[in-house]
Amino acid sequence: NAGVTQTPKFQVLKTGQSMTLQCAQDMNHEYMSWYRQDPGMGLRLIHYSVGAGITDQGEVPNGYNVSRSTTEDFPLRLLSAAPSQTSVYFCASSYTNENTEAFFGQGTRLTVV
């Protein structure tokens, strides 16, 4: 079991570029989510999904898009990167969205210059 796999681990983008952060889990979890972590701010929820074909916005969704075409994959898209999106991004999954632990990937450190 690989758990939750995120790629890439590091990325530098120029302002205005687009990119997709990949997240895959092999635990057949229904619930997947994306967080960003900034110093002093903790983990903030960007988008989440309760199953294939269903996504919803979290606390800080602006500038990010997601889709969930399969149970395993939950990519996060930055359409036009901005310096304010410089952060560490974590993908997480859990069996359901109730009463179960979340498993996190190792994170993607993104720098937008």
Next chain:
Amino acid sequence: SQKIEQNSEALNIQEGKTATLTCNYTNYSPAYLQWYRQDPGRGPVFLLLIRENEKEKRKERLKVTFDTTLKQSLFHITASQPADSATYLCAARRARQLTFGSGTQLTVLP
């Protein structure tokens, strides 16, 4: 809006002592709270979950309490070791969103 607050100040304790970390929540009543550990450059790792009808939960040297009157959870590490040094996060779910506190950085000094 719902808030989860942890003491943002770093906590330094001597090896062998008990570390106590605090998590306070406001504006809602979560059915359960979770605690995670995060090491530098890594994703959070789940430690314990405590439900609102449980006053206390233990796992090895870890103990978590949940006081719904005070709207507070305490996380204890007994007989602390330098390997316990990390950032500890509490989290609660409301609707379909898992919300985290900003974490408390614990350093156990040898």
